Amino acid sequence: MSSIFIDPQIYTGRPASAEGRLDKEMAVYDLLDKLEIPFTRVDHEVAMTIEDCQGVDQLLGIEICKNLVLCNTQKTKFYLLLMPGDKQFKTKDLSKQIGSSRLSFAPAEYMEKLLNVTPGSATVMALMNDLENQVQLIIDEDVTAQEEFGCHPCINTSSLKMKTADVLQKFLPAVHHEAIFVKL
Template identity: 45%
Template sequence: MFFVSEIMEKAPDSYKSHLQEMVYESLTKLQIPFERVNTDEAISMNDCIEINQKLDMKMVKTLFLCNSKKTEFYLFITTADKPFKAKDFSNTLGISRVSFAPAELMEHILGVKIGAATVFGVLMDKENLVQVVFDKDVLLEEWYGCSDGTTTGYMKVKTKLIFNNFLTYAKHIPTVIEM
């Protein structure tokens, strides 16, 4: 059985990564309330079902993408149930075809490993290499469910606070598309 802790409303006592520490420091500084749980390692969207139930929200799907030259990067945030079609994404943005960025680049640019992609990764993107792209359907949800930068920590935050407050603070102005 997949372990999901009780809900907590404060930062962990110790951090598993620099990014995770930055996440909680930023939320505290911005006075953005959150609920969080610790879990067994969650890698797939299927692992998120029990997390969703515990936190009473829907986890977003966060994809780290790049062009073929690996010079343009996109953090695409969509709903968990939508299949990703690179052709549709590229056509909607009017860019060359994208694919999943290599794990090493994701770790280098966003500070996360596979399965932990999160909007909070832009805190590590000091050079502003990454364009954040939201599927408009995510913005229709009251709650935003995502990783805290690890594969064992997940949180629930008001979507509007992520979109308006956090991303402004992180100096990443998102693009919104309809997929």
């Protein structure tokens, strides 16, 4: 097993205690509980990249999504792209489908301001922090084809597994976000 794990234990639901946890992480668990979305969780060392998450994928039996926060050149339009971790991101393929040219990675300060996450912690769960709907969610259709969905709870020291249908049908409506579906 990967050395990323402090304790390679799979837990059902939220941590027993909030001690040592960030408020934004606990807020994710609160919302998932309120929406009655069951999930399993594993805690681990900081996982900044998809490569870091490979052991997590194996332990949870899923493929954690690649989560990219993007923006246009003027930094007036922001996007959260979810795509399979093993797919290569090509800006031109996405730009064509969403009608926005010159996409680039959003600077860290915009990730924090709009989603309350830092680089390496981007996640669909962060849309709960985008109260003004400034970030457009974009999902590669291959992500929706998977029965189960993996993501971080707004911090990259834990990973969650839940039903993809729960994310699409319960979580997104609750946080008032709609996805644009693309094929990359």
